[in-house]
Amino acid sequence: xxxxxxxxxxxxxxxxxxxxxxxxxxxxxxxxxxxxxxxxxxxxxxxxxxxxxxxxxxxxxxxxxxxxxxxxxxxxxxxxxxxxxxxx
Amino acid sequence: xxxxxxxxxxxxxxxxxxxxxxxxxxxxxxxxxxxxxxxxxxxxxxxxxxxxxxxxxxxxxxxxxxxxxxxxxxxxxxxxxxxxxxxxxxxxxxxxxxxxxxxxxxxxxxxxxxxxxxxxxxxxxxxxxxxxxxxxxxxxxxxxxxxxxxxxxxxxxxxxxxxxxxxxxxxxxxxx
Numbered sequence: 001x002x003x004x005x006x007x008x009x010x011x012x013x014x015x016x017x018x019x020x021x022x023x024x025x026x027x028x029x030x031x032x033x034x035x036x037x038x039x040x041x042x043x044x045x046x047x048x049x050x051x052x053x054x055x056x057x058x059x060x061x062x063x064x065x066x067x068x069x070x071x072x073x074x075x076x077x078x079x080x081x082x083x084x085x086x087x088x
Numbered sequence: 089x090x091x092x093x094x095x096x097x098x099x100x101x102x103x104x105x106x107x108x109x110x111x112x113x114x115x116x117x118x119x120x121x122x123x124x125x126x127x128x129x130x131x132x133x134x135x136x137x138x139x140x141x142x143x144x145x146x147x148x149x150x151x152x153x154x155x156x157x158x159x160x161x162x163x164x165x166x167x168x169x170x171x172x173x174x175x176x177x178x179x180x181x182x183x184x185x186x187x188x189x190x191x192x193x194x195x196x197x198x199x200x201x202x203x204x205x206x207x208x209x210x211x212x213x214x215x216x217x218x219x220x221x222x223x224x225x226x227x228x229x230x231x232x233x234x235x236x237x238x239x240x241x242x243x244x245x246x247x248x249x250x251x252x253x254x255x256x257x258x259x260x261x262x263x264x
Contacts, residue, residue: 006093013096013130020100023123024107029115036119040149043126047141050133060133063142067126070150074122077154081115081161 005053009046016042033078040071093134101127113169114160122153135200139229158259 016039023035044064051060104127108120125148132141198205219231233241 010092010096013093013100016100020103020123023116023120024103024111032116032119036123039123040126043130046130047133047145050130054136056138059138063129063133063138063145066142067129067145067149070146074150074153074157077157078115078119081157085161 002053005049009049009053012042012046012049016046029078029082033075037071037075040067044068094131097127097131097134101131111170115157117170118153118156118160121156122149125149125152155255162259 019035019038019042021035023032023039026032026035044067047060047064047067048057051057054060101124104120104124108117108124111117111120125144129141129144129149132138132144198207202208215228215232215236219225219228219235223231223235225231225235
């Protein structure tokens with residue numbers, strides 16, 4: 001089971017690389033924001049699977065919930081910024 | 089296989105850090121720094137420092153991104169592309185040497201999770217054994233933070249409160 005969870009963790013971390021390419025390369029700011037949102041969903045999953053790996057899911061669910069909430073605030077802040085400032 | 093996740097996360101960390109330095113405009117740099125904090129939080133969580141991971145995820149990846157964006161919103165000109173001068177020659181030579189020195193020094197650190205390391209034998213067992221009978225708090229970290237170091241935590245709270253008031257005042261002046 002531990003081996004399986006470790007494989008899941010590594011695959012998820014490699015999957016983040018695809019999003020990271022879009023964040024680094026993305027021609028417009030929207031590509032970067034979308035990539036960041038994708039990364040954050042994968043990272044929340046990663047945190048919960050890390051919790052399952054250590055058999056302390058309840059503690060890691062707290063972290064991932066806090067991050068999910070604040071990531072929403074971050075995405076809203078970017079959207080507000082672009083709305084008021086105009087597109088780059 | 090044993091270090092597969094560590095290597096993947098550290099490579100992602102390096103890529104995001106380099107990207108935040110080399111990217112062309114400020115908003116992208118801010119977004120990449122948020123990414124960087126999040127990978128750092130994942131590394132902390134994987135190493136077992138759950139409280140540090142929580143703080144890094146909430147403050148580094150969430151709040152810092154918002155604060156950076158608010159600062160850009162208040163200060164930067166409309167064109168926020170970066171025109172950075174080339175780094176000085178001394179830094180290009182000295183900083184890699186410093187990195188090599190730090191890696192060399194890291195060889196002497198104890199193994200990760202070593203029960204005989206100085207940090208684990210000096211005073212930690214005392215807290216682990218006595219904190220519950222002293223403070224009646226099940227979580228040792230909370231007991232150290234809120235009971236043994238309560239004055240320190242109180243002054244930290246004062247500092248954070250003052251910083252929050254300063255941020256609120258600055259942002260209020262911006263909107264009016």
